[in-house]
Each structure stands twice: as structure tokens, then as C-alpha cells.
Amino acid sequence: MINFEFDEKMTRKLFWETPYEREFSAKVISITDEGIILDQTLFYPFGGNQLSDQGVIKIKDFKIPIKNVTKEDEKIIHHISTEFHKKIKVGDEVIGKIDWKRRYGLMKSHSSQHIFSAVIKNKYNIDTVRANIEFEDISLSISQELSHEQLKSALQEINEICISRNLKFEGKIISPKDLGRYENNIRGNIPSEDQIRIVEINDLDLVCCGGTHVQNSTEIGPLYLYNFKKGKEIKYYIGDKALNLITHLNVDLLELSNSLNAPIEKVKEKSEKNMELISAYKEKNEILLNKTLEIAAQSPISKINDILVFFLDFKIDHKTIAKNLHLFPLESFLIIKMSAKRFRFISKTQYIDANSILQVFIKKYGGKGGGNPNSAQGTFEIEPKSIISELKQIIIS
Numbered sequence: 109m110i111n112f113e114f115d116e117k118m119t120r121k122l123f124w125e126t127p128y129e130r131e132f133s134a135k136v137i138s139i140t141d142e143g144i145i146l147d148q149t150l151f152y153p154f155g156g157n158q159l160s161d162q163g164v165i166k167i168k169d170f171k172i173p174i175k176n177v178t179k180e181d182e183k184i185i186h187h188i189s190t191e192f193h194k195k196i197k198v199g200d201e202v203i204g205k206i207d208w209k210r211r212y213g214l215m216k217s218h219s220s221q222h223i224f225s226a227v228i229k230n231k232y233n234i235d236t237v238r239a240n241i242e243f244e245d246i247s248l249s250i251s252q253e254l255s256h257e258q259l260k261s262a263l264q265e266i267n268e269i270c271i272s273r274n275l276k277f278e279g280k281i282i283s284p285k286d287l288g289r290y291e292n293n294i295r296g297n298i299p300s301e302d303q304i305r306i307v308e309i310n311d312l313d314l315v316c317c318g319g320t321h322v323q324n325s326t327e328i329g330p331l332y333l334y335n336f337k338k339g340k341e342i343k344y345y346i347g348d349k350a351l352n353l354i355t356h357l358n359v360d361l362l363e364l365s366n367s368l369n370a371p372i373e374k375v376k377e378k379s380e381k382n383m384e385l386i387s388a389y390k391e392k393n394e395i396l397l398n399k400t401l402e403i404a405a406q407s408p409i410s411k412i413n414d415i416l417v418f419f420l421d422f423k424i425d426h427k428t429i430a431k432n433l434h435l436f437p438l439e440s441f442l443i444i445k446m447s448a449k450r451f452r453f454i455s456k457t458q459y460i461d462a463n464s465i466l467q468v469f470i471k472k473y474g475g476k477g478g479g480n481p482n483s484a485q486g487t488f489e490i491e492p493k494s495i496i497s498e499l500k501q502i503i504i505s
Contacts, residue, residue: 118181118182119137119145119147119148119149119184120148120149121148121149121184122148123150123152123161123320124279124281124305124318124320126150127215127320127321128323129150130150130205130206130208130211131150131203131204131205131206132149132150132203132204133201133202133203133204134146134147134149134201134204135147135199135200135201136167136197136198136199136200136202137198138183138198139193139197139198140185142178142185142187143185143186143187143188144165144185144186144188144196145183145184145185145186146184146186146202146204149177149184149186149204150204150206151163151174151177151184151186151204151206152211152214152320153177153178153179153184154177154178154179155179155318155319156218156241156317156318156319157238157239157241158214158217158218158241158319158320159214159241159242159243160176160177161174161177161206161207161210161211161214162174162175162176162177162206162207162210163204163205163206164204164205165186165188165202165203165204165205166202166203166204166205167195167196167200167201167202168195168200170192170195172188172189172192173188173189174186174187174188174204175187210243213244213346213347214241214242214243214320215320215321215322216244216322216327216328216329216346216347217242217243217244217246217346218241218317218320218321219277219321219322219327219328220266220270220328220331220344220346221236221239221241221246221248222277222307222309222313222315222317222321223269223270223275223309223312223313223325223328224236224246224248224262224266224342224344225239225248225295225313225315226295226309226312226313226315227262227265227266227269227312228250228254228262229295230312231261231262231265232252232254232258232262234250234251234252234254235250235251235252235296236248236249236250236296237249237250237251244345244346244347244349244350245343245344245345245349246343246344246345247342247343248342248343249341250340250342251340252339252340253338253339253340254339254340254342255339256336259333259336259342263331263333267330269312270325270326270328270329270330270331270346271326271329271330272326273325273326274324274326275309275310275312275324275325276309276310276323276324277307277308277309277321277324277325278307278308278310279306279307279308279321280305280308281304281305282304282306283302283304284300284301284302284304287304290306293314294306294314294315294316295313295314295315296315296316297316298316299316304316305317305318307319307321309325328346329346329347329350329351330346330350330351330354331345331346331350332344332346332349332353332354334353361375364379368382394428397424397428398428398432400422401420401424401428401429401435402432402435404420405418405432405435405436405437408440409496410496412499412500412503412504413459413503413504414439415439415440415441415457415459415460415503416436416437416439416440416441417440417441417496417499418436418440418441418442418443419442419443419445420442420443420444420445421445422445423446423447424446426483429442429444429452429454433456437456439456439457439459440457441453441454441455441456441457441460441462441499442454442455442456443495443496443499446485448491449475449487449488449489449490449491450485450487450488451466451469451485451486451488451492451495452484452485453465453466453479453483453484453485454482454483455481455482455483456482460503462479462480462481462482462483462484463478463479463480463481463484464481465484465499465502466478466484466485468502469486469488469492469498470486470488472492473489473490473491474488474489474490475488475489
């Protein structure tokens, strides 16, 4: 237990003294527009980018839900609904109970962040610029880019600490005059306060921090990284969120391993080779598709009032057709059958409006779609059986 000098003007921070307790008794010392201030509390207020505790406070014979707790100077405000204000007075005795599952998850989250930040600082001299601590969900922004190989090495060490090395966390309150023997070893900034709380992890880290933490690192369990962008943005889960992903993705990876006919540790390598093959096939397919369009552009299926009509009975994306549209002569109209009921119309003549043609077909066969005079696409409810002859009737009429 940590020893504190307690001032009656401040709220005693039981969440520092006895962070594993779940219930406490206290007295109302002030009532504000936002909520109530107690002489002592287990509720951790929002701070240091760690979410506040939640729970209930019982006064007399009614319970008040606590969804948010904030700090104002040395007083901690428990936000309550205005309907309870008239039921409370200064001096009332209360019983508070925190949501332990949330608290413990936040303790583990914050503690894991200290370990993560300490490891990358010690290994690569990379600082943590910002950390957001939520329930079993942590986001970090770091000062320099971390390579994938560096991340692997760091994560290996972090998980060893959180699973098997059992390092002890210890919190202390010191005065600025006692900083001398600590400040050369402190990671991060040192606040300008009358009392400074430092959190130490044996043989790993020392930092100024007012958050709640576990006693031993093995309470945290494994981390699961789910986002890593630009070498500087890292997001990961702990607790049940991490375990759920580890379990499901492990089984999914086994299934993928079997489908690729490769050992699980070779899945990445085999997938990369397959991606190279797919990329090569895409290039060949694009060459063949361009050649097909070149041949198709020389073979109109019909001529209606000096307008050449082309029919392409295969799926082709809009970018590819736009890239090769110059192959088709002026005064031409293209019908592209994407599927049984899905069509794209492209007009290279001022005499035919592609969207107007589409709307005539939609009116007859149902469906939806739209576009402009040059290009329109739609899906019909019923497949047109003689789209060329119908187009001819529309154009002539």
C-alpha cells in the first residue's frame, strides 16, 4: 500500500492506494452542476488518455449510475444525472462500487502500454508520442518508423513479459525535491506538480503516470496487433479481445494452410507466390482482353441508320473499355452484356443518348440504373431476349 499525505480539500485516491478493491465508503463533500465530489473514491477519473471507471454509488436507499468521472484540480467529480441532485446533500454517506471488469481491463491495457513503450524505447530509442487507453484496446503513435522486423522482435519480447516473465509494477508518490535520484531514468515528461506519482516496472521502465496498473505483468496476457500503418501507428488488443482473435485466426490460418497445401509457417511465403502468379495472369488477361477489343472493334453486329452497333458478351470494367474506346469508329454504339440482366450502353454518336436508351429498356423490363448521354449502366428485372432488334426499333422510331 502507498502512504499518502491527505488534505481535506482533495479527494483521496483510493484507486492508487488499493486498486484491486471494488467497493468503498465515502462522504459527500461538495455538489456541483456536473456531479458530486467525495472525500475519497475508487473511481479513476479520465486522464492520461485512460478512460474513467464506471459503476454505481448508493446513497440512502437509491443507486446512482456513474458513467463518467473527471478531475478538477485535486477534486474528483462523479458525474450524475440532474434528477438525483435534489436527493443528495453535503455530508451524506455513500457506498460506491466500480465496474470491476471494466476497471481490470483498463488496468491491463494501461500496463501493457507501459511495457510496449518501454521495450521500443530500450531497443530502438523510439518514443511514444501518444497513447489512447480503452477497454482491452490500445492505440499508439510513435516518433519514428518501426520496420516489420523490428516490430516482430519487439512484440516477441513484449509478449514474453506479459505471459511469462512476471515483472512487478510499483507506484510511488514523490515530491519534486526527491526527483534527483530518479529523473535520469524516467522515460517521458516530468509534470510540474507538488506531488508526482511514478510507476516502475522492475528492470524495465520508470515513468511519471497517474493511471491504474496491475501488480504483475503476467496478469496482462498476450497482445494481438490488428493494425500497423506507416510504421508509426500501432493498434492492438489484450484480454478477451486478443484471445478471441488468436483463437479464430489460428483456426482460419490452419484452414488456409490446408487449402494452400503448405505448412502453417509457410502460408505467407506461399500466399506471396500465389499473388505473383495472379498478378502475372492479370497482365496476360489484360493483353488478351485488349486484343479481343481490337478484334471486336472491327466486327459490328449491326448497322442502324449509318450507326454501327457492337455487342460485347463478356464482363469488362469501365476503365478498360474507356482505355480502348478509341479502337471503335465514330458513329458507333456499344452494348456490353455484363451478366444476364446487367448491361452497359456506350454511345460514340451524338444521335443516340445512352441513358435515354437505358431508360426505355428499364421501363419495359423493370430494374434500375442511370448514366449520361455517353455511358449508362443498368440492371433489369427481366433479361431482354432480342436486345439488338429492340434497339433498332427504338432508334428508327
